[in-house]
Amino acid sequence: MRNLILFLQRYVHFILFAVLELASLALLFSFNRLQSTAFFSATNSVAAAINRMWGDAAAYVALRDVNTRLEHENTLLKMQNDALRGLIDEQRHTPDATEKRIGEILGKYPVIPAKVTSNEQRADRFNHLVIDRGTDDGVADGMGVVGGGGVVGVISEASAHYSLVIPVTHKKSAISCRIRGSDWFGYLTWDGGSKLIAYLDEVPRYAVVERGMAIETSGYSDVFPPGIFVGNVLAVGSAPDGQSLRLTIHLGTDYSNLRNVTVVGNLHRSETDTLRNHTAFVEGVLEKN
Amino acid sequence: MRPEILTRIYWFIGLWLVQVVVLDHIALLGYAIPMPYVYFFCLLPTNTQRWVYVATGFCMGFLTDLFTGTPGVGAASCCATGLAAPYLLNLFAPSGYAFDEPFTPSVRTMEWWPFLRFVISLTLLNCFVYFLLEAFTLMYFGRLLLTTLLSAALSTGFIAAFEALRKNTRHKRL
Numbered sequence: 035m036r037n038l039i040l041f042l043q044r045y046v047h048f049i050l051f052a053v054l055e056l057a058s059l060a061l062l063f064s065f066n067r068l069q070s071t072a073f074f075s076a077t078n079s080v081a082a083a084i085n086r087m088w089g090d091a092a093a094y095v096a097l098r099d100v101n102t103r104l105e106h107e108n109t110l111l112k113m114q115n116d117a118l119r120g121l122i123d124e125q126r127h128t129p130d131a132t133e134k135r136i137g138e139i140l141g142k143y144p145v146i147p148a149k150v151t152s153n154e155q156r157a158d159r160f161n162h163l164v165i166d167r168g169t170d171d172g173v174a175d176g177m178g179v180v181g182g183g184g185v186v187g188v189i190s191e192a193s194a195h196y197s198l199v200i201p202v203t204h205k206k207s208a209i210s211c212r213i214r215g216s217d218w219f220g221y222l223t224w225d226g227g228s229k230l231i232a233y234l235d236e237v238p239r240y241a242v243v244e245r246g247m248a249i250e251t252s253g254y255s256d257v258f259p260p261g262i263f264v265g266n267v268l269a270v271g272s273a274p275d276g277q278s279l280r281l282t283i284h285l286g287t288d289y290s291n292l293r294n295v296t297v298v299g300n301l302h303r304s305e306t307d308t309l310r311n312h313t314a315f316v317e318g319v320l321e322k323n
Numbered sequence: 324m325r326p327e328i329l330t331r332i333y334w335f336i337g338l339w340l341v342q343v344v345v346l347d348h349i350a351l352l353g354y355a356i357p358m359p360y361v362y363f364f365c366l367l368p369t370n371t372q373r374w375v376y377v378a379t380g381f382c383m384g385f386l387t388d389l390f391t392g393t394p395g396v397g398a399a400s401c402c403a404t405g406l407a408a409p410y411l412l413n414l415f416a417p418s419g420y421a422f423d424e425p426f427t428p429s430v431r432t433m434e435w436w437p438f439l440r441f442v443i444s445l446t447l448l449n450c451f452v453y454f455l456l457e458a459f460t461l462m463y464f465g466r467l468l469l470t471t472l473l474s475a476a477l478s479t480g481f482i483a484a485f486e487a488l489r490k491n492t493r494h495k496r497l
Contacts, residue, residue, distance in 0.1 A: 047376070062399060069459045
């Protein structure tokens with residue numbers, strides 16, 4: 035307080051000067067038209083500049099919200115765009131020979147059209163697909179999934195609205211396939227390399243196989259009807275154990291460009307399941323006895 | 324009231340009257356307007372409080388404005404001159420043992436040339452601020468400078484005349 039009083043005593047003439055000068059300028063701007071016009075023009079310019087700067091600053095601060103809103107709008111527009119593109123593609127799509135054949139085969143089976151919503155390619159080779167149909171649409175575990183290029187995979191799990199598909203390009207996938215025009219069959223596996231190359235193992239050594247022959251589903255399981263295209267033989271080789279052939283297959287399904295698929299149902303699956311369960315039960319009882 | 328204070332009040336009123344009645348109507352060569360009322364700052368001794376310079380400057384300018392039709396111009400310029408006056412006096416006052424004591428600026432105490440330098444700086448400052456506020460633009464800076472120089476010269480002349488008159492009066496009294 036004492037310091038404040040000393041300060042005021044020391045600089046009282048400056049304070050008085052400031053007050054009186056302000057009073058003089060107030061008089062000047064109040065009673066002189068030229069000066070008041072110039073002063074108010076200048077203050078208006080300054081006020082406008084400050085307002086502009088303030089507005090710019092406020093707009094800059096609000097950019098985060100604007101950005102969030104734009105991102106949201108962008109996402110919605112992208113989704114709409116994708117949906118519209120899908121519809122256009124469906125309208126323009128002309129099925130090729132494989133698709134026509136698959137369509138003919140599947141005509142006898144209940145089918146559920148679906149779209150791939152997630153196509154996960156993992157480093158550990160446990161790849162998965164997610165489709166937008168679930169138990170509410172009739173999808174169940176163990177159903178086969180085919181696409182325009184042929185076999186895609188098998189339903190692993192199904193929720194109400196989505197289903198998880200184990201594709202051919204999965205480390206544990208094994209689908210029973212045969213060489214078209216014959217009854218030699220084997221199991222289709224994938225080694226984690228190219229997504230277009232799989233292997234048909236356990237084909238008998240005496241089987242007559244040539245490069246370019248078509249491979250299709252054998253129908254020995256309830257998953258796929260027989261005759262669904264899988265791919266073409268790219269090379270014929272021996273299995274590591276030397277007891278059978280190992281065919282290198284060029285898959286018909288391109289997993290990096292997969293959108294529309296079809297889930298294939300089986301009208302008689304419940305019957306075959308019942309039979310299997312019954313057999314297993316009987317064998318279990320006999321084993322115990 | 325002390326006689327020297329009364330004398331200063333008489334001078335204050337006299338200078339104001341001379342300014343508003345006579346000198347304000349003079350415009351020599353269309354530019355030079357004498358404003359010798361700053362002479363009042365020469366009547367204040369060096370030990371005067373600085374706020375007194377500012378306050379009396381404002382009063383002189385304000386009262387002059389009332390009759391010259393330029394409200395605020397004289398008050399602002401004279402107030403600024405009042406603030407600067409003690410600093411200018413320190414700058415131009417002769418140094419020495421005799422000047423360590425308080426004195427009133429005059430030809431008698433400072434000699435002509437130091438006194439005139441003090442007066443010239445006062446009038447230049449006052450005239451520049453006055454005409455700058457009156458024009459309120461730097462667009463015609465040459466004209467502003469010319470008006471300032473001529474008015475300051477004329478004001479200095481009047482102040483020199485007042486000072487000579489005052490000196491002679493003191494001599495006669497002695």
